[in-house]
Amino acid sequence: xxxxxxxxxxxxxxxxxxxxxxxxxxxxxxxxxxxxxxxxxxxxxxxxxxxxxxxxxxxxxxxxxxxxxxxxxxxxxxxxxxxxxxxxxxxxxxxxxxxxxxxxxxxxxxxxxxxxxxxxxxxxxxxxxxxxxxxxxxxxxxxxxxxxxxxxxxxxxxxxxxxxxxxxxxxxxxxxxxxxxxxxxxxxxxxxxxxxxxxxxxxxxxxxxxxxxx
Amino acid sequence: xxxxxxxxxxxxxxxxxxxxxxxxxxxxxxxxxxxxxxxxxxxxxxxxxxxxxxxxxxxxxxxxxxxxxxxxxxxxxxxxxxxxxxxxxxxxxxxxxxxxxxxxxxxxxxxxxxxxxxxxxxxxxxxxxxxxxxxxxxxxxxxxxxxxxxxxxxxxxxxxxxxxxxxxxxxxxxxxxxxxxxxxxxxxxxxxxxxxxxxxxxxxxxxxxxxxxxxxxxxxxxxxxxxxxxxxxxxxxxxxxxxxxxxxxxxxxxxxxxxxxxxxxxxxxxxxxxxxxxxxxxxxxxxxxxxxxxxxxxxxxxxxxxxxxxxxxxxxxxxxxxxxxxxxxxxxxxxxxxxxxxxxxxxxxxxxxxxxxxxxxxxxxxxxxxxxxxxxxxxxxxxxxxxxxxxxxxxxxxx
Numbered sequence: 330x331x332x333x334x335x336x337x338x339x340x341x342x343x344x345x346x347x348x349x350x351x352x353x354x355x356x357x358x359x360x361x362x363x364x365x366x367x368x369x370x371x372x373x374x375x376x377x378x379x380x381x382x383x384x385x386x387x388x389x390x391x392x393x394x395x396x397x398x399x400x401x402x403x404x405x406x407x408x409x410x411x412x413x414x415x416x417x418x419x420x421x422x423x424x425x426x427x428x429x430x431x432x433x434x435x436x437x438x439x440x441x442x443x444x445x446x447x448x449x450x451x452x453x454x455x456x457x458x459x460x461x462x463x464x465x466x467x468x469x470x471x472x473x474x475x476x477x478x479x480x481x482x483x484x485x486x487x488x489x490x491x492x493x494x495x496x497x498x499x500x501x502x503x504x505x506x507x508x509x510x511x512x513x514x515x516x517x518x519x520x521x522x523x524x525x526x527x528x529x530x531x532x533x534x535x536x537x538x539x540x541x542x543x
Numbered sequence: 544x545x546x547x548x549x550x551x552x553x554x555x556x557x558x559x560x561x562x563x564x565x566x567x568x569x570x571x572x573x574x575x576x577x578x579x580x581x582x583x584x585x586x587x588x589x590x591x592x593x594x595x596x597x598x599x600x601x602x603x604x605x606x607x608x609x610x611x612x613x614x615x616x617x618x619x620x621x622x623x624x625x626x627x628x629x630x631x632x633x634x635x636x637x638x639x640x641x642x643x644x645x646x647x648x649x650x651x652x653x654x655x656x657x658x659x660x661x662x663x664x665x666x667x668x669x670x671x672x673x674x675x676x677x678x679x680x681x682x683x684x685x686x687x688x689x690x691x692x693x694x695x696x697x698x699x700x701x702x703x704x705x706x707x708x709x710x711x712x713x714x715x716x717x718x719x720x721x722x723x724x725x726x727x728x729x730x731x732x733x734x735x736x737x738x739x740x741x742x743x744x745x746x747x748x749x750x751x752x753x754x755x756x757x758x759x760x761x762x763x764x765x766x767x768x769x770x771x772x773x774x775x776x777x778x779x780x781x782x783x784x785x786x787x788x789x790x791x792x793x794x795x796x797x798x799x800x801x802x803x804x805x806x807x808x809x810x811x812x813x814x815x816x817x818x819x820x821x822x823x824x825x826x827x828x829x830x831x832x833x834x835x836x837x838x839x840x841x842x843x844x845x846x847x848x849x850x851x852x853x854x855x856x857x858x859x860x861x862x863x864x865x866x867x868x869x870x871x872x873x874x875x876x877x878x879x880x881x882x883x884x885x886x887x888x889x890x891x892x893x894x895x896x897x898x899x900x901x902x903x904x905x906x907x908x909x910x911x912x913x914x915x916x917x918x919x920x921x922x923x924x925x926x927x928x929x930x931x932x933x934x935x936x937x938x939x940x941x942x
Binding site: 384386406407410413414415419425427429430434437438439441442443483487 | 546547549550553848851852853854855856857858859861935938
């Protein structure tokens with residue numbers, strides 16, 4: 330997939346508000362494969378909604394969202410499954426890890442599905458992010474910052490054209506945020522993919538093509 | 544899939560599943576036993592493999608005087624019509640007597656030598672349950688298929704042969720032998736071979752195919768012969784129906800009472816077996832619901848995990864799979880155990896029946912297995928689809 334277009338897209342909850350000033354809502358916006366985007370937002374401006382619309386698990390918006398010119402509102406379950414497996418990867422703000430599984434199992438549950446990354450690569454990322462000692466530890470016993478790093482590794486265990494990261498470094502120190510940015514950028518580059526990052530203040534330092542104010 | 548299963552087996556309630564398992568086991572075992580017992584009983588009951596079950600033979604009472612007064616003991620077509628219109632009658636057929644001379648010789652070299660005047664009767668072919676090629680006469684054939692009363696064989700085996708020290712004859716041996724039959728009018732006779740296709744303990748007559756009877760009656764008609772039937776064969780809906788007895792009494796008809804009783808026993812037994820199977824069925828349905836509810840509860844409790852798996856790119860089919868496997872394995876296990884229970888109980892009751900019916904000819908368990916497998920397939924398909932729908936509904940709720 331090469332292009333995501335938002336055409337006058339607006340969450341239904343905002344539909345009666347006249348004070349919306351946004352680079353994205355109610356505008357025509359295009360995200361292209363291979364480029365880096367930052368979406369800056371105050372909380373409550375619909376940042377996670379944006380992710381959920383594009384990721385296909387919420388549809389409470391008006392206007393159009395197009396993937397390569399195709400309206401996504403008619404996509405089937407199979408189509409979305411394929412997109413989530415092979416085209417989009419999302420690092421949720423709320424992470425959506427499985428607390429009862431270990432860090433490694435959480436990553437593997439994705440990687441077993443796609444068979445995309447080698448175990449060696451996964452371990453290398455754990456190493457780089459300083460959580461190699463947490464491989465066999467259940468996620469519920471890890472700090473949120475550590476969990477964020479596990480979730481990132483999981484997000485990289487699939488082929489993607491677009492990588493969405495929703496406040497990926499909110500609980501990370503600057504060093505780890507830096508490492509995370511490097512890993513993400515390298516993997517996106519390798520895959521020729523775009524990164525769409527959101528932030529409410531602290532953001533990863535990447536060479537963004539465009540910065541939107543939501 | 545191992546990891547997915549590790550996730551999804553959380554919150555599985557063992558007591559609920561054990562509850563389902565035993566309830567369903569009891570239900571399915573009862574159903575299978577019911578089916579099997581009924582089939583086993585039917586093979587015992589069926590003294591006449593070639594006569595259908597629920598029929599009665601009806602004739603008019605012959606009183607002390609009727610022979611002398613010449614009072615007619617035949618059924619007029621109006622009487623037949625009236626009986627046919629009764630609710631309890633499914634269908635009705637007349638016995639057609641032979642209106643020609645019949646003589647039979649039965650030779651077994653060195654053993655037996657019978658020769659006797661006799662008679663034939665026929666009933667409509669649909670009352671005779673013999674393969675059509677065995678019970679068929681085409682004009683010009685020299686061979687006539689015959690059904691003899693079982694009494695004749697008993698008379699020979701337990702009376703004649705016993706007294707004279709002759710070998711006893713089985714139905715099989717007699718079936719292989721042939722009977723020389725002479726039929727004709729006073730001026731003309733013709734020779735036939737009789738082939739015994741069976742022995743009936745319910746029909747007290749010598750039965751030949753209707754086609755033969757029609758042909759021979761036309762050919763060798765004795766002008767003095769009575770044309771109206773003296774006996775009727777009546778298939779009834781329910782032999783235990785009180786109206787039958789009342790009707791027969793009111794019209795001065797007779798039937799073979801003990802057959803009526805035997806039919807009643809069969810009917811009552813069938814009723815009991817149906818009730819027992821019904822109970823088994825209800826238990827099965829309830830246990831089916833237990834499993835259904837357990838799985839719903841499980842899906843509900845694990846809904847967050849299921850949603851996350853779907854968001855990670857697992858298809859609804861993949862996510863449903865572990866629960867489907869679980870439900871279907873439980874169903875299969877129940878069926879295997881239920882079949883085992885059925886077989887064990889069956890050996891016990893067959894042993895008991897063996898005392899009462901020494902020549903018990905045990906049928907296979909195929910029908911019961913078929914019923915069991917059918918139940919398994921239906922229940923499993925429903926479980927499969929319901930789980931799938933439940934997972935899809937999780938997907939949809941997001942919208």
